[in-house]
Every structure is written in C-alpha cells, then in structure tokens.
Amino acid sequence: MLPAIEVQQVRKCYGALCALTDIDLTIYSGEFFALLGPNGAGKTTLISIIAGLALADSGLVKVMGFDVIRQYQQSRRNLGVVPQELVYDPFFSVREILKIQSGYYGISDNDAWIDEILERLDLASKADANMRALSGGMKRRVLVAQALVHKPPVIILDEPTAGVDVELRQTLWAFIRQLNRDGHTIILTTHYLEEAETLCNRVAVLKAGKLIALDTTNNLVGKMTDGNVLRLKLDPDVVPPGLQALQISHAHGVAELRIENFEQVETIIAAMRAARIHIVEMQLQQPDLEDVFVHLLSNHRKDDA
C-alpha cells in the first residue's frame, strides 16, 4: 500500500508547552482514518503541520510522497483541508469563492464539478449568496466544498460536522464515503465517536501531544473484553451472593454485571431462577469506541501519575 501521509518524529512546542512530541504515523492511500483525542490533544496542530500552516520544530512530513516543506507545491496540490475554524472571505459569494479556490490550483474551468459539489452539499440554492449571509452550518459546508474543488487525493477534515444538523451530517458523510470509495484518502477528527466508529477503518488517539493508540477500529473495540455489560431490572431488587463478583454497580433499581462471554448470560439467568428472583428487564451493552476512548484516556492518566 502506498502511504498517503507519512509523519516521522514530529515535534512541535509552543514555548514550554509541547503540542506534539515525537509523533510517528503513516496513513495509507485509500484509508478512512480518524484522528481522535480530547480538546487540546494536538489534532489540529498535527493537521496544520501536514498542511503547511504550521512548521514543525523537527521531524519529517510527506503527503503522497512529497515533503511538505521542500516540495510544498506538489504536496499542497495533493491535499484538501477543511479547517476547524469557520473562516471565510466576506467579499465574495459562494460560487465566486469556489471559482477563486479552483484558480489557486490552476483550474480555470471547473463549473461542472463546482455544481456537483454544491448539489451534494445541499448548497445549490445558496450558490450566489454572499458568504456573510450564510448560517454557521452552511459556512462549514462551504469550507468542505472549498477543500474539494481540486479533487485532492488526500482530504483532511478537522471537525467537519461541528454545528451541522443531523440530516446534513448524513448527506455529508454519504458524500465523503463516496469519495473514499472513489479512491480518496480521508482523514477526519470529530468528537462524535460514533461517527468515527461507523466510518473509519483505522483510528489514532492523541493525548497531550502523544499518540496513545493506533489500530483498526475493530481491533480497538474488540480488545475491550471487559466492555460487555448486562443491565438488569430485578424483582426483588437484589443480586444473589453468587453473582456479586460480577457486579459493577447497583443503583436506581438497575444492576450492572460485567460478562466476559455470552455463555455467561445462561449462568446468570439460572442463578436468578434458583434464587427466585424475577428478571423484569434485560439489556446487553456492547463496548463501542466511546468506551475504548474513555478507557484509553483514563489508563493513560494512571500511567502519567
């Protein structure tokens, strides 16, 4: 597989605060990749360095094999970035902006593609509106459109769905998925972890400038063996002594038991029957990326201490 993004030993400090320390990361062509982490973890800083908006203190970064400093023109041609901040040029209309943006990449006749992007992002009716006259969510969609005008092989979206309504979030992801199927490499950051879980094949988690996890989404979620939780409403509301070892919590009439495998459910039901406890409601909770995320961050906190 061809690397789309190579990040080697990248370090970036602002005075005493290091936003990134010795990051090594390779993202392959065709991947749908999520970059996760809490506020201030360094996601935007890493994206800025890849995009050339910020300069790393040390290390090497390549986009489609082109060094972002020495071959900046080629690397930028291969990259489309949706910035996290809602920035826009108040002098122009949506269409004008997209034409200007195409021109920066040397594309003079781009109307067909611009129309398609506008259509796909549900902006067609706003094509001739001034940027100032758009709502926040619309402005963000224009940012997405701007990143796509030159059909870059690598697309990075820094929280593209912040402030975008549910319906459009679906449309946006359908479009981005389509682009991924067409061969574009997609990298996104988001604080909606279910988005990352359903869309991305691989995930990196940053915390305080360090890469604390990097794996396929399936592996990460699969490793959470202690993540399966059985939630029970019981009558009478007591957990038999034999099952106390599995209990995670028991409050507000809900008992939570940790199970390692699904056969255990049988044992639990049998134990309840033997103790003459009636199961009113039963719910199996499986681990999701959010659990993995919380788990990783809290473990990492322990490591630090």
Add this chain to the structure above:
Amino acid sequence: MTGFLTLFFKELLRFWKVSFQTVVAPMVSTLLYLLIFYHILEERIEIYPGVAYTLFLIPGLVMMAVIQNAFANSSSSVIQSKISGNIVFILLSPLSYRAIFCAYVLASIVRGLLVGLGVYLVTLIFFEAPLQLPIWALLFVILGSAMLGALGLIAGIWSDKFDQLAAFQNFIILPLTFLSGVFYTVHSLPMGWQYLSHLNPFFYMIDGFRYGFLGVSDISPYISLLVVTLCLAVLSTLAIYMLKSGYKLRT
C-alpha cells in the same frame, strides 16, 4: 500562471467592489489638498523659474496619492485576511511565494495607477497641467507603487493588529511622504535637512515623477531611477523571504 492570475484578479476585485472608498475617496481628499494649497500659496511661491506653485504641487500630490493607495491596498488586504483567518486559503494553496508576492504587488500598482490617473484627470478640470515626459512619469508611478505595494505586504505580514498597521502608516509612511518634497523643493531647506531628505527613498520617487511631469527636477532622474529600483529590489527580497519563511503567517 492561472494561480497567480486568480489571486491577482481577486485582489483587484477586492478593492474594486468597494471602489468608492478605495478610488473615489482618495481622489477627493487629494483634490482638497490641492485647492487649499492653491488658495494659500499660489501667488507667493515660484519654485522653479516659470513654474507656478500649483504646477509644482500637482505631481507631488498625485504621487502622494499613488504611494498611499498602493501601500493601503496590499497592507489592508493582508491584515484583513490574517485577522479574519481566510489567509489560510492562500497558505493552503500551491501558489508559489513569488506568485503570491507578484499578485499582491501588481494589484497595488493597478490601484496606485488608477488613483493617480483619477487625481490627475480631475486636476485637469481646474488647472492646465500637461505631462511633459509621460514615459518617465509612468515609470515612476509603476516603480513607486510597486515599492509601496511590497512595503504594504511587509507591514501587513508583520502587524498582528490593525493598530500596529496604523502605527506603521503614521510613523513611517506618513513622515517619509511629507518629508519627501511633496509640498516644497528640498533645496529650500537648510543644509542639514537637505542631507536628511536625500536619505529618504520617497524623495527620489517624488522627484523622479516630477521630472516626468514638469521636465525639471531637483536631481537627475537617472539617480532617482537607480535609488527607487534598488529600494524596490531590497523590499521585494525581504517580502518574498518573509513569505517563504512563513514569518508570522505559518505558526
């Protein structure tokens, strides 16, 4: 090439869309200067033999308008983009540093030329002021506005806030303009000030342009041409270096 042309046209559109502020207003204010000085001084001063004061003043004021507007164009564009954040679209693009530089400076030249031409045409309604050597005049307008366009780019990149840009304008551009002989010939100054004036690059711009306008000047136009060209080269090198190093643009 397309990238450069796009940025250039965008910069033209940017000031053209607000041409009342960027072209008409400077024309009006220059004209006010002219009328005021005309009423106060016309009868009393004759700077070059046979040249009325107004005739001496017109090229100075035209060049002043050119200088100020060329500077304003690139500097305000850069600082606005920086503050609103939309400069990222230029920084993300594959435009070469030289292309970015040329687009901003060329747009400054166009605005300088437009305002200069506008001011000149309006003065023609009130005064008889034929251009003696148009090629020289045009040459100095272009070089002068290029120089100020480059300086504006530097000032815009250097400033973090509008106040800082205003300070640049008030403490550097304005004094250099007023002390460059817009309103008087430096030969009328005491010796010490004359020497100082000759250290002011703006003096050569104004004097060279005045040569093109009147056919007479304080010093040889070739010297002025040399000085202005050298200054332009130095400022351009600095501006391109700033773009390339990412100074205050790429954190």
